[in-house]
Amino acid sequence: MRCPFMILSHHRSGSNFVHDLVQAHPRYECISEPFSMHSGIFRDIDLVPWLAEEFDDTVLHPYLTSYPETIQFLQNLRDFLVSPYKDHARGMKETMLFEKLGWVNAYVPDLKIVFLVRDPRAVVHSIVNRAMYRLWNYSGKIPVYMHQYYPEEVIPVTPAQLSTWSWKIRIGLAYEMLNLFDYTVVRLEDIVVHPEDHLPALMDFLGDEMTDAQWTFFHNSHHQTRGKAYSTRRSIEEVLNSWKEGLSHDNRQYIESHLREEMVRLGYL
Amino acid sequence: MKESHYVEKKLYSISEKQIEIGDFFISTTLLTNEFVMEMVNALKIENGKGGAYIIFNEFNPSLPIQWNQDMQCYRIKKGYKDHPVCGITWQGALLIAFLVGGRLPFELEWEACATSGDLKKKYPWGDEEPSAQLANYGEHIGSTTPVKRYPPNEWGLYDMAGSAEEWCMDWYYPDHFYTAHQSIPGVHRYGEKTVKGGSWNKGAKRLQCTSRRGKWYRIGTVGIGARILWDSQPMEVIPWLRTATTATHI
Numbered sequence: 001m002r003c004p005f006m007i008l009s010h011h012r013s014g015s016n017f018v019h020d021l022v023q024a025h026p027r028y029e030c031i032s033e034p035f036s037m038h039s040g041i042f043r044d045i046d047l048v049p050w051l052a053e054e055f056d057d058t059v060l061h062p063y064l065t066s067y068p069e070t071i072q073f074l075q076n077l078r079d080f081l082v083s084p085y086k087d088h089a090r091g092m093k094e095t096m097l098f099e100k101l102g103w104v105n106a107y108v109p110d111l112k113i114v115f116l117v118r119d120p121r122a123v124v125h126s127i128v129n130r131a132m133y134r135l136w137n138y139s140g141k142i143p144v145y146m147h148q149y150y151p152e153e154v155i156p157v158t159p160a161q162l163s164t165w166s167w168k169i170r171i172g173l174a175y176e177m178l179n180l181f182d183y184t185v186v187r188l189e190d191i192v193v194h195p196e197d198h199l200p201a202l203m204d205f206l207g208d209e210m211t212d213a214q215w216t217f218f219h220n221s222h223h224q225t226r227g228k229a230y231s232t233r234r235s236i237e238e239v240l241n242s243w244k245e246g247l248s249h250d251n252r253q254y255i256e257s258h259l260r261e262e263m264v265r266l267g268y269l
Numbered sequence: 270m271k272e273s274h275y276v277e278k279k280l281y282s283i284s285e286k287q288i289e290i291g292d293f294f295i296s297t298t299l300l301t302n303e304f305v306m307e308m309v310n311a312l313k314i315e316n317g318k319g320g321a322y323i324i325f326n327e328f329n330p331s332l333p334i335q336w337n338q339d340m341q342c343y344r345i346k347k348g349y350k351d352h353p354v355c356g357i358t359w360q361g362a363l364l365i366a367f368l369v370g371g372r373l374p375f376e377l378e379w380e381a382c383a384t385s386g387d388l389k390k391k392y393p394w395g396d397e398e399p400s401a402q403l404a405n406y407g408e409h410i411g412s413t414t415p416v417k418r419y420p421p422n423e424w425g426l427y428d429m430a431g432s433a434e435e436w437c438m439d440w441y442y443p444d445h446f447y448t449a450h451q452s453i454p455g456v457h458r459y460g461e462k463t464v465k466g467g468s469w470n471k472g473a474k475r476l477q478c479t480s481r482r483g484k485w486y487r488i489g490t491v492g493i494g495a496r497i498l499w500d501s502q503p504m505e506v507i508p509w510l511r512t513a514t515t516a517t518h519i
Binding site: 026027029031032034037038039040041043067068069070072073076077079080083084085086088135213216217220226227228229230231232233 | 317318319320321322326327328329330331407408409410411412442443444459460461470472474483484485487488489490491
């Protein structure tokens with residue numbers, strides 16, 4: 001039986017695109033953000049760490065004790081993920097849970113992770129451009145987290161600064177915990193520019209080969225930009241370069257100075 | 270919800286078998302946001318109790334029906350009243366259908382309706398390839414569209430391709446079509462229900478009448494809605510609801 005998988009990425013990093021791309025395979029089913037978009041509690045506790053030792057097979061986590069309906073939902077979700085049809089595979093994509101990966105590993109021990117990253121300059125530009133920092137309450141979450149874990153740092157104020165720190169915090173958390181899992185790191189830019197190398201590698205990690213349906217989806221997706229904020233139809237030019245004109249000089253400098261280490265590690269600087 | 274089409278009994282040849290379906294009424298349009306919201310408000314259903322929804326996904330901010338704290342009821346985002354409801358779960362769709370005396374279509378019934386009784390048709394409008402004038406698909410619009418925006422099929426049914434996919438009664442098995450009518454032996458329930466019809470955010474291939482996929486019955490997504498069917502001889506729907514709430518995964 002195939003292992004369940006999770007596509008994990010920061011907001012505005014192309015996770016809808018990769019989700020749909022994987023799901024275009026006839027044997028793959030993927031649930032989009034079951035924690036952050038199908039539950040009423042997880043956005044409220046974004047960046048509140050959950051540890052592996054806090055996992056409990058009955059209530060799943062002590063915080064959930066007063067949410068029996070959510071416990072049942074998550075138990076059903078786990079059953080669903082680990083019970084695919086014949087040689088099929090099931091997974092989910094999430095843009096949260098970075099600080100709960102220890103707990104996630106206890107919740108679904110065989111979970112494989114596709115860690116999807118995108119140039120943080122493009123990520124910050126997209127978040128600011130579409131005012132997504134409001135949806136995710138960065139101004140409420142990021143300073144609180146920084147106060148506890150980065151007490152020496154100046155608390156960010158502007159949307160671009162908050163988004164920069166959101167990226168830094170979550171990518172840092174991921175790299176702390178990913179070694180608990182069988183995982184692979186995928187750069188959105190690599191998929192877009194060199195699909196012939198990186199898409200087969202992605203599917204190989206999941207245990208399959210790319211299908212014609214997936215290639216069709218890929219080519220249709222990048223033919224032209226269509227739709228709204230969460231559309232998977234984006235021109236390659238927009239994916240790669242729109243931030244270069246839209247991001248102010250000051251914001252670019254802020255991102256590159258605060259994320260230098262991570263960007264070098266991921267090949268963005 | 271105010272208009273339906275009567276479908277007469279007819280034999281269809283499926284895998285060398287003759288299967289009779291029909292003698293039912295089917296709604297000409299998809300279930301709308303307004304209808305679902307009014308029903309949930311009128312019945313004071315606790316949809317999002319304990320952080321998990323039952324009928325529709327009220328936790329995804331991009332979906333049109335949201336809880337209004339000040340008014341203590343559900344409200345619809347401006348402009349979405351007459352759009353098909355999305356984010357509705359399979360069990361939620363069946364419950365709404367049941368409350369108005371109906372149910373969801375079986376996969377074979379759905380295909381018969383999509384093709385206006387001619388299962389050889391590729392799309393509800395015929396064999397012409399899809400375009401943005403015929404259906405809402407492939408992010409041409411970027412959201413659902415009001416019901417009746419696009420031309421109906423021969424039977425007067427709207428959006429049998431595009432705008433929102435539609436839940437069917439059948440459990441979904443990738444290798445077996447029309448499972449409810451085929452009496453497929455020895456297969457397990459994997460927690461997925463069949464969805465048909467394509468949607469605003471899916472590609473052209475999903476618009477084909479034979480296209481199908483499965484989706485976890487507990488989830489309400491941004492592209493899946495529902496259509497109600499009324500049997501002339503009402504069938505017992507309660508066991509189906511019970512099955513949905515007690516389904517186990519093997």
